[in-house]
Amino acid sequence: MTGSPELLEYFLVEATEYIDAIDQLVSSPQLTPDTNALLASARALRGSASMANAESISEIGLALEQLSLRLRDSSLAWTEDLFHAIRGSVADLRSLVRHVRIWSEEDEIRAQAASVSLRRFIPADARRPTPPSSDATTPVFVALQTAAIAAELDAFANAPDERRSLDDAVARTRTLRGIAGISDYPPLAEVADSVERFARTLVPDMPPHARETELFRSAAEVMRDAADQLRATGRCTLGESGVARFARAVAALEVQDPEPAPVRVDSLFYGDSAGHVVAPTTAPTESPATRLHRELMTRSEHLRRLVGDARRAHDPVSRQRAASTLREALKEAASLTATFGAHQARALFSDAAAATDLLGHEELDAIDGACGLAMAPFTSIDELERRLAVVQRARVATPKSTPVIAPRITPPFSAPATPPKASPVIAPPPPPPPPVLRLPLNDSAPPRVTASGPAPAEPITDPEKVPQPRAAAAP
Numbered sequence: 001m002t003g004s005p006e007l008l009e010y011f012l013v014e015a016t017e018y019i020d021a022i023d024q025l026v027s028s029p030q031l032t033p034d035t036n037a038l039l040a041s042a043r044a045l046r047g048s049a050s051m052a053n054a055e056s057i058s059e060i061g062l063a064l065e066q067l068s069l070r071l072r073d074s075s076l077a078w079t080e081d082l083f084h085a086i087r088g089s090v091a092d093l094r095s096l097v098r099h100v101r102i103w104s105e106e107d108e109i110r111a112q113a114a115s116v117s118l119r120r121f122i123p124a125d126a127r128r129p130t131p132p133s134s135d136a137t138t139p140v141f142v143a144l145q146t147a148a149i150a151a152e153l154d155a156f157a158n159a160p161d162e163r164r165s166l167d168d169a170v171a172r173t174r175t176l177r178g179i180a181g182i183s184d185y186p187p188l189a190e191v192a193d194s195v196e197r198f199a200r201t202l203v204p205d206m207p208p209h210a211r212e213t214e215l216f217r218s219a220a221e222v223m224r225d226a227a228d229q230l231r232a233t234g235r236c237t238l239g240e241s242g243v244a245r246f247a248r249a250v251a252a253l254e255v256q257d258p259e260p261a262p263v264r265v266d267s268l269f270y271g272d273s274a275g276h277v278v279a280p281t282t283a284p285t286e287s288p289a290t291r292l293h294r295e296l297m298t299r300s301e302h303l304r305r306l307v308g309d310a311r312r313a314h315d316p317v318s319r320q321r322a323a324s325t326l327r328e329a330l331k332e333a334a335s336l337t338a339t340f341g342a343h344q345a346r347a348l349f350s351d352a353a354a355a356t357d358l359l360g361h362e363e364l365d366a367i368d369g370a371c372g373l374a375m376a377p378f379t380s381i382d383e384l385e386r387r388l389a390v391v392q393r394a395r396v397a398t399p400k401s402t403p404v405i406a407p408r409i410t411p412p413f414s415a416p417a418t419p420p421k422a423s424p425v426i427a428p429p430p431p432p433p434p435p436v437l438r439l440p441l442n443d444s445a446p447p448r449v450t451a452s453g454p455a456p457a458e459p460i461t462d463p464e465k466v467p468q469p470r471a472a473a474a475p
Helices: 005-025 035-051 055-072 080-098 105-119 134-158 163-177 188-199 210-233 240-253 288-312 316-339 343-353 361-375 381-397
Strands: none
Touching (some): 005 134, 005 163, 055 080, 055 105, 080 105, 188 240, 240 316, 288 316, 288 361, 288 381
């Protein structure tokens, strides 16, 4: 065998599992095996052997794949002779896989004999099988991979010093994520990605933290549950408790790094006219607005794709992963706009990244609208700032939920009450007339004035005292 030592080690683990699966399926000459599961295991064995350059073992896997396909199509009957041929090839495969690193001529002869014993049941005109349906093979292959990942993660959680188990689990997560139909079994792809991502952060010479161990244990629980369901029903409907436990473990390890202070490019230059280590170009080919627009085009398209992924995320693990990815992209957009002095754009992206309900409809609509405005051409950074200021004001001012307005209740009609009879109003007496000043006929005595007016004149009884009219003066 000409494969690399690391690849051969990986092949040893995988091939042994596929052979065990075939051995369990072919258990009795009277009981026809599950042809879909047998086809998936044989095909996986052939693919793994081809990757490891174990061509002789790959030929045996191809013969098993052809037999499984004919059994599934009912063009080949399940007989006792066929049962013993497959059981003999399983025994040969176990020995050949163990000798893959020290392959000899005897092993080559034994592999060819095993292939010939299987091909005698296949007609000469049917050497190469038609590609099997992915609906039949994918669940079995995913079940094998998830079960192996769960076993490796449990082994590492119980013995953290043995990093070999974790390395094997990470290698299998990459294989699992590369399956074409893995998106039909959420959230296995997100779990595999999180396991690989946090495994790379472990310090080689230090034991894992309790939070990291909890992450691997919860991931093993999700993978084991998925493997059991796929083997039993061919479908994957994970329980909420295991998925929620893994989501909490991921959230506990998601460390929010403090946002660095923005640095403008022009602040890196000295203020004098002397030579600098970094000098600006004398004739810039593009304006800052043009460069910012070109950068925002790519960032905005990426943000819109993440917003679409966030809208389609429903389970806790997928939502946690979507929120984390979207938050990191928003921070990068905020840092980019800050370097160009677009403070309104930076505030919008930073506030959105720090939002507690990042996956809410209001926040996602605001991010999508801001990306649309950023992708539209603008002639200056101020124009972009004015556009995004509208989105920021709407984002801050718009309530998160529609306020409930109490219905206006109209009171029933009732006749107005009869007003009480008013008591008669007694008019006040008119004011007394103003006092009249009466002057005496003679000038001898001044008139007497009292508080109520001059004193009344006394009656004149003496005729001599009756005043006589004055005679007119002579001309």
